Amino acid sequence: MSRIHITTTVNGETAEFLTEPRETLLDVLRNQLGLTGSKEGCGTGDCGACSVLLDGVLVSSCLVLGVEAQGKTVETIEGMATDGALHPLQRQFIEHAALQCGFCTPGILVAAKALLAQNDNPTETEIRYWLAGNLCRCTGYDKIVRAVQDAAAEMRGAA
Amino acid sequence: MPKDELKAGFRLVGTRPNRPDGLDKVTGRARYGADIVAANMLHAAVVRSPYAHARIKSIDASRALALEGVKAVITRADFPTGLTGEDWNLQENTIAGDTALYDGHAVVAVAATSALVAQDAARLIEVEYEVLPHVTDVDAAMAPGAPVIRAGNADHSVPEGMHPNVVRYIDFGHGDLEAGFAAADLIREGTYKTEATHQGYIEPHACLGQLGADGRGEMWVCTQGHWYIRRMCAAVLGIEAANLRVTPSEIGGGFGGKTTIFMEPLALALSRKAGGRPVKLVMSRAEVLRATGPTASASMDVKIGMKKDGTITAGQVNFRMQGGAFFGMSPIAEALPCAFACYDIPNLMHEGYEVLANRPKAAAYRAPGSPMAAFAVESLLDEMCRELSLDPLQVRLKNAAKEGTKSSYGPTYNRIGLVETLEATIAHPNLSAPLGPNQGRGVAAGFWFNHGGETSVSLQIGEDGTVGVSVGTPDIGGSRASIALMVAETLGIEYEAVRVNVVETGSLGVNEPTHGSRATFASGKAAVEAAESAIKQMCARAAAEWGIDPEAVEWADGAARPAGENAGKFPPLTIGEIGAKMGGTGGPISGHHESVPGGVGASFGVHVVDVEVDPETGKSTVLRYLVVQDAGRAIHPAYVEGQYQGGAAQGIGWALNEEYIYGADGRLQNPMFLDYRIPVASDLPMIDTVIVEVPNPGHPYGVRGVGETGIAPPLAAVANAVAAASGARLRTLPLSPPKVLAAIKAGQ
Incomplete structure (x- = not known):
């Protein structure tokens, strides 16, 4: 099957790859670009473990084709820590122990x-509904929600 | 041993430092099962039976083999014959022989140069089936006329005249059941059913296997126990265990479901057939749900006798469980002893049947058998408390097992903490939170044995006094942190100076998996023993340097010190100083410990849940949730809380949403997370926890193990709350909105 040349920006750097039209962005990130921080938990957009930002929009990268990244910016977990x-x-x-196995954590x-x-000051309910597309089987979400609340407070304080 | 004789006044145990693998896991660096590549690697795909029960008439892989990039196709013919018992079970489940036994049963596997080509090839493989009659329900499978799944599987325990699908029978009890019921003021009985649920770990099974023609190989795999993987793969493939080196990846959840093999031998067999090229095999979610995990489904009769004051005079259970089409896979032998384990009841009888059905081979799931048993017993107790207008927590306290109680399953309890757990529950503010219309409160208790298991740990003193600990129990929820805390506490050094590594099968003696709530108990206990052994050696090195008797040296605060009449004669020698010189003082210093640790301490939990039931839709919303559980000792309290919360969340899912739905054709109808709906963040409230600490005298720091117990009470607690909120008493899970609505309407 012929492959298509794609140029995109991943975590601030230009990235090029050849992809079959049927290959997902998740597979391209993991298998071609070596960015295995994004995980496949379902392949059907139900678990959110493959979440990335595509031109700033939160997407399940298992539901995006690699070819769709042409000319766009992709942000993955690997780009989250800066400098x-x-x-x-x-x-x-980490401080809240908001991860156990850690597999859902990047997403x-x-x-x-x-x-x-x-939303720099989300309520508990807003956090729970926003994260309803990210499955975690270990934690029961309690510590995850608290960690997001405290990170939001910290970021508001720093702004 | 009384509580105050255990170590107390800790420097590190009971604190909440950052876990050592935290940074890797928040940055995406941590390497899980599917995150590794090897040079010259192939990718595999599996052809699975679309039928619940079918004879495999022929397999034609010619079109697949003609596809460019396809390097190997394997069937059962590529595996050795003559296996028996559990080894045969494992092989038969890995790849079907003459007959596919459930929807999703592996039939053929293919390896190719890319995952996409492997999947294309799998679609080109033609399998001709002769569909056979099937049965998936446990009660239907033991009824007269049910299709026989495999004759001759029943063991000698099964009473004569039962259906051949009934393969195991267990009974035990004590006291005089008839007299016990005669002494009761109220006798009630009920039948309860739970559907199969899946462990639901977010990481699908994944491995990278390599096996040469010389029978030597390697495997990278996400697993709870890599020695189990080694032993099972070796048996299924007919190779020698020591020739297979298995390295565990980070593990994306297991909950019991990753204590066995499902597809790992396929990767190795494909590699062997493809000239030893490494083969990567990653399951899809649908494959995970159709062909791995699940727990048993259960049908359970319970009968309880109670006096007007709440004293339980007698209890009787009769459980039926199916664990798929394979002998020995249902947790019937665990469910029965868990049924009445919380209580001191003089007259008890337990009976249980294991039944084969056309379903996937069940695996352990968090406290296997206990949640079902607790659902049945704790639901009926709740009904009886209501009928007698008794407080359900006070009734549990009145009958609670304690130290010296002869347990429902035989042994006499050592120091246990159920009474303290119930007292802490009764004192909790959630018990006095006001309830509105259509809201109700449910309580339930639960139990797990906890577990020791084969354990081997090695500890090395570094040249700078830092310490490496090699353990064989994969870290699923913070055990590196808890083991490092105990080792640092024992050695008198900083937490950060200890690095705990989960090492491969070539590095230690055999270890059982991280299962049964044993990692912090067993690997922790062994690591403390290994540290004590290293301390002895370091004291001996100091004694030699000082020219005094080793017995005259003591260890405190990370240093050897002269003691007794020599006290103060020499300055202390720190672990760093001893480590720096060890090359010249006798060589490397390391501690080892191998054992099957005794002193396992059972744990009990009590859950309280407030639920609101929408009378128009039957939908239940969890408003408030409380977990109170005896940890023995919480080494790292944040991860203990995490286990409590996670167990509760899984139990809530089992109670309200989760079930295996089989169609009339015997096919699984919901093999994806959209339809197999585990709780999401917006389904749950914060989950309050209370860690009760009644130290286990069998562990140097009092650890009992905390993972399992938390899933036992929620099924009944939620059902009891739904009954209180709506008047609808449901005895079949899950409590889905249509079912609850129908029950509300039927009761009106």
Whole structure:
């Protein structure tokens, strides 16, 4: 099957790859670009473990084709810490013990970052509904919600 | 041993430091099962039976083999014959022989140069089936006339005249049941059913396997126990265990479902057939739901006798469980002893049947068997408390098992903490939270044995006094942190100076998986023993340097110190100083410990849930949730709370949403997360926790194990709350809105 040349921007850097039209963005990120932080938990857009930002919009990268990344910007978990410093969400997740197995964590962090970008002071209910597309089987979500709340407070304080 | 004789006054145990693997896991660096590649790697795909029960008449892979990039196709013919018992079970489940036994049963596997080509090839493989009659319900499977799944599987325990699908019978009890019921003021009985649920770990099974023609191989795999993977793969493939080196990846959840093999031998067999090229095999979610995990479905009769004051005089259960089409997979032998384990009841009888059905081979799921048993017993107790106008927590307290109680399953309890757990529950503010219309409160208790298991740990003193600990129990929820805390506490050094590594099968003696709530108990206990062993050696090195008797040296605050009449004669030698010189003082210093640790301490939990039931839709909303559980000792309280909350969330899902739905054709109708709906963030409230600490005298820091118990009470607690809120008493899970609505309407 012929493959298509795609040029895109991933975590601030130009990235090129050849992809079959049927290949998902998730598979391209993981298998071609070596960015295995985004996970496949379902492949059907139900679990959110593959969450990335595509031109700033939160998407399930398992439901996006690799070819759709042409000319766009992609942000993954690997780009979340900047200049060696963890994002407040990342730090709060560690401090709150908001992860157990950690498999859903990258997707939840990316999704939470997208939430805080548009709502710097979400209520508990807003956090729970925003993250309803990110399944976690270990934690019961309690510590995740608290970590997002505290990261939001920290970021408001820093702003 | 009384509580105050255990170690107390800790420097580190009971604190909440950041977990050592936290940074890797928030940055995407942590490597899980599917995150690894190897040079010259192939990708595999599996052809699975679309039928619940079908004879495999022929397999034609010629079109697949003609596809560019396809390197190997395997069927059962590529595996050795003559296996028996559990080894045969494992092989038969890995790849079907003459007959596919459930929807999703693997039939053929293919390896190709890319995952997409492998999937294309799988679609080109033609399998001709002869569809056979099937049965998926446990009661239907043991009824006269049910299709026989495999004759001759029943063991000697099964009473004569039962259907051949009934393969195991267990009974035990004590006291005089008839007299017990005669002494009761109220006798009630009920039949309860739970559907199969899946562990629901978010990480699908994944492995990378390599096996050469010389029978030597390697595997990278997400698993709770890599020695189990080694032993099982070796048996299924007919190779020698020591020739297969298994390295565990980080694990994206297991809950019991990753304590066994499902597809790992396929990767190795494909590799062997493809000239030893490494083969990566990653399951899809649908494959995970159709062909791995689930727990048993259960049908359960319970009968309880109670006096007017709440004293339980007698209890009787008769449980039927199916664990798929394979002998020994249902948790019937665990469910029965869990049924009345919380209580001191003089007259008890337990009977249980294991039944084969055309369903996937069940795996352990968090406290296997206990949630079903608790659903049945704790629901009926709740009904009886209401009928007698008794407080359900006071009734549980009145009958609670305690130290010295002969347990329902035989042994006499050592120090246990159910009474303290109930007292802490009764004192909690959630019990006095006001309830509005259509709201109700439910309580239930639960139990798990906890577990020791084969354990081997090694500990190395570094040249700078830092310490490496090699353990064989994969870290699923913070066990690296809890083991590092205990080792640092024992050695008198900083938490950050200890690195706990989960190592591969070539590095330690055999370890059982991280299961049964054993990692912090067993690997922790062994790590403390290994640290004590290293301390002895370090004291001996100091004694030699000082020219005094080793017995005259004591260890405190990370240093050897002269003791007794030598006290103060020499300055302390720190672990760093001893480590720096060890090359010249006798060589490397390491501690080892191998055992099947005794001293396992059972744990009990009590849950309280407030639910609102919408009378128009039957939908239940969890308003408030409380978990109170005896941890023995919480080494890292944040991860103990996490286990309590996670267990509760899984139990809430089992109670309200989750079920395996089979069609009349025997096919699983909901093999995706959209339809197999586990709780999402907006389904749940904050989950309040109380950690009760009644230290286990069998562990140096009092640990009992905390993972399992938390899933036992929620099924009944939620059902009891729904009954209180709506008047609808449902005895079949899940409590889905249509079912609750129908029950409300039937009761009006």
